[in-house]
Amino acid sequence: MWPGMGKRTSKQAAPSGVEVRLDGVAAAFEEGAFAEALAGAEALLAEAPGLPEALHWRAATLVELGRMEEALEAYGKALKAAPDDVELLLGAAECLVCRAGDDREAVEEGLELCARGRKLAQRAGDVELLFEFLLLEGTGLNQVGECARAMASLDAALGHVPRSVEAQVERAIALFELCRFPEAQMAFEEVLKDAADEPWAHHYLGLLAERRGDGKEARKRFGKAQAVAPREFPPPVELGEEAFDKAVEDAVKALPGHVKEYLDNVTIAVEEIPKDEDLLGESPPLSPCILGVFRGSPVGERHSILGNFDPYPASIVLYQRNLERFAKTREELIEQIGITVMHEVGHLMGLDEDDLWQRGLD
Template sequence: MSRRGLLALFLLLGACQRTSSEPAAVAAVPDAGPAVAPAAATAPAPAVEDSAPAAPHGPGAHSDAMAALPVCSSGGKAPLDAARLYYDEQRYLEALSCAARAAALEPDNAEAHAERGMALSALGKVPEAQMAFARSLAIDPDSPDGLLGAAHLYVVELPSSHERDELGLLYSERGLAKPGMLPDMVVQFALISAMAFNDLGQAEEALARAAIVLSHEPNNHEAMYERALALFELCRFAEAKAAFSSLLGNPQHGAHAHQHLGLLLEREGRWKQAQAHFDKARELSPEDFPPPPMPSEAEFREAVANAVAALPEAMRKDLEGVPVSAEELPADDDLLSGEPPLSPTILGLFRGPPLSEPCDGTETPCRSVVLYRRNLARAASTPAKLLEQIEMTLHHEVGHLRGEDDEELAARGLE
């Protein structure tokens, strides 16, 4: 198998699972008042001893302090070619040793540094991998392996964050736009872009990138999952239901497929069927889907009222005449009120113009805030965390009432 083919396998099998599972609630959408989401060491030098102890192979099979590398045993091949062969065989320590030698012999070889980065990444040496990819791309900003390795590191391997997803997306989109890219590389760049766009709440773009992958590989389960997730976020519920149903037997995505089918059936009021899917998702992946601290409707209304009463005086004054209500789930009309639609997992919503703008007279009251019981409960791990999330979501929606957009709210820690 070619090294790019193996990297594709590395991407499309277990290593393609994001380090953290998708949040129960999606990040806020600009201008619509949705809720808040729930949700360096130096690189090792080539060794000088043949007798350096061998380390286990494979991601995670390493110690925090890497021993000196063994001498590159290239078998008569160029060190970079040997590194690629070792990587194909998942012998990552030997791959690193030969890539390090190749980089030492040719310090300006972008591919040698990219190969070092991929071996370091596979060994879990993230800071060193970041430096190796940075050097590769400083030498050649269009290095295919440098772009692919960096994109995979930031979007797939590291825990998801807005900045990491944005950075990884820049790398993957640059690779995807590069003319003459081999089809298997196009597939890998498009898949990483689909993941990053979904994580960033840009479902239309995620759907388009998933379509690129599926045009090349119709049975690519990773792309099928990203497509299903994008359809759900775009409120194309019938299509999302069919897409998630096709993934129920998939060992990597079955739990998330059950969870999303539960969310879809819940929206239809089919509570018993929805709960069966939630229970199955928890059975398959208890860490991703722990039991939510679901209060009764009366308890939730009381918690919301208490949160309003605890607001600073200036905030309470701004809320005068603005009802704050508790609902089970976002209504379709609210989700589809703008373009793109709001996520079905928003935690709260501010309706109407900000205080600085006049009401148009078509709505009574013209401004309101709503918090969603089921989405909020799934965004919290304990009853105490739920109360914190209610408070934070309320602050977020009052921010929209005052005219702040999502960028301003994120800067204040209310993303």
């Protein structure tokens, strides 16, 4: 959503020819001349530092130039100047939800802006913007694992634009993450009726085929996703069984001595992908894309009338295919194996997901 020319909230005098100059910034932006658009916005701000439209264009242009820290700061300034500008709220929320990488705090901040913008759009009767906020909200909720809530937002979005491919894809992803696999299968197949080359639909249909044990179909779907969107879906980094096991052994050896003491009666295993029973043993279910899982009771909760005998021995499982898909390079894969081992050992020691996130082990 490009910055609009709504009612100005700044009380300062507008620069000479402001509308023509803003139109020039908009034209440069839409042509992909982002450096030119940025220069135009900054020239306007040099004369009128609080001009909301120029602040918005500057922020949007910085996003396109990949200068994310500056963009987030610019959106913050713009929102101070025009806190109820719905298009500005949408741009800032999109930046936080979709452009800030794996920063959970940024996504949650973006969701707060979505909630504000959604209410304002609803109050104004702006169905187009309301749809955009609902879609972005569903996307963000999926990212932070709140997939049931994401479903509600995405169903509402589809109520306004029933054939939106983006909303259909996000809704299907939520179904997959909630382990509602037959429904997810149908939802992704429905997406392909409107967008036959939609790469995310093919990728997830590959994951579903993999779960069914249909290797041929999985390879076909993964190959299609990689052909259509090679940057988003590069070929997985594959380690042989021996090399993967060695990486796990090395990760365990690298644990601090006082931590390794807790592993005496803990089995560490490698499986290809998670079993349904591991996913559905939690409420809400665990993501089918989890990298590892801890089975059993944390150290502090173990007890038995039989003394030191534990009738339900603890185990840590790493999922090789999910880890290989997660990483972009061999080095990153080996590093992530170590992080995943530490993550699951954290659960063994009684840490929850919030504790692990605060330690950078999410």
